[in-house]
C-alpha cells in the first residue's frame with residue numbers, strides 16, 4: 001500500500017517511519033500529483049496555520065477536499081486534526097472543513113503545559129500512551145462524528161474529545177507517531193483494506 005503524509009510542515013517523517021515499519025510504502029505529499037497516487041493520507045502535527053497557508057500556496061486544498069470526499073482514508077494528528085476540522089473557536093485560518101468538529105487550539109495551555117497520559121480509546125484492549133504537545137481539544141462535535149476518547153479539562157471545565165472518527169476520517173489531538181504504538185496507524189491501513 002502507498003500511504004502518504006502531507007509534507008508541508010510538521011513531523012511527517014516520523015509518521016512515514018511508522019508506515020514503513022508496518023510494511024507499507026510511505027510517500028511525501030507536496031503536490032496534487034503525489035496526492036493522486038496514495039491510498040490514504042496522514043496529516044501530521046506541527047503548526048496548523050503554517051500547514052493551511054502552505055496548502056493554499058501549493059494548490060492542495062481542493063484536491064485534498066475532493067479525494068477525502070471520494071472516500072480516501074485520512075489520519076490527522078494535532079495540527080492535522082485542526083486542518084481537517086470545520087472551524088476553530090478562534091480566528092479564521094485555512095481549514096479543509098471535512099471533519100464536522102470545532103476545535104480549540106492550544107486548549108491545554110502553552111508549550112510548557114504539554115503532557116503525556118494513558119488514554120482509553122474505544123475498541124482498544126489496553127490504554128494508549130498519548131503525547132499532547134500544545135494540543136487542541138474538540139469543543140463541539142457534529143452528529144456523524146464518533147468520539148473514541150476524551151480527556152478532562154485540567155481546570156475543571158468537563159470532558160473533551162481527543163480522538164474522533166467520521167466515516168474514514170480519523171483524528172487525534174495527540175502524537176501517536178512518537179510512542180511506538182502503531183494501533184491508530186493500523187486503523188488507517190485497515191480502512192484502506194475495507195474499501
Ligand code: GLN
Nearest residue numbers: 045046047048078079134
Ligand atoms: N498548537 C498547534 C496548532 O494550533 C498544534 C501543535 C501540534 O501539532 N503539536 O496548530
